[in-house]
Amino acid sequence: MNYRVYIVDDDRFLLDLYAVKFKNTGHDVTAFGGGEELLTALRKPNAVAPDVILLDLIMPGVSGLEALATIRKEELAKGSKIIILSNQGQPSDIEKAKQFAVDGYIIKASAIPSEVFAETLRVIQGEPSTSNPTTT
DSSP, rough: OOHHHHHOSSSHHHHHHHHHHHHHHTTEEEEESSSSHHHHHSTTTTTOSSSEEOSSSOOOOSSSHHHHHHHHTTTTTOOOOOEESSSSSSHHHHHHHHTOSSSSSEEGGGGGGGHHHHHHHHHHOOOOSSSGGEEE
16 A cells, blocks of 8 residues: 655755655655645645654754644644654653654664654554654
């Protein structure tokens, strides 16, 4: 099954790396360079929510947490799974994300692209997470 994947990261190299990984397996990928771009897309009339949003936390302008708070407040992306994909791995960062009911939390520095891909598919399909610190 092919999924609609949104990836949000201000690091263009990583954004392209993850986008290629998903595209090469037939998934529909849209890449955003920041939180504001993501929110603009989700607010469009007749916007179709993606199956999953991979969201970095630290970005200029609208941060990942700010985007996440807005998504929850405005009820955007209904039905989408949201996975934090960040280098922020402190317990306080994970706790902040938990407050917004994220579906997964992947620390970029600890996961190669194939692991990010596999974990994302597990979350979309509702399978138990293997690297989700939000479940501990």
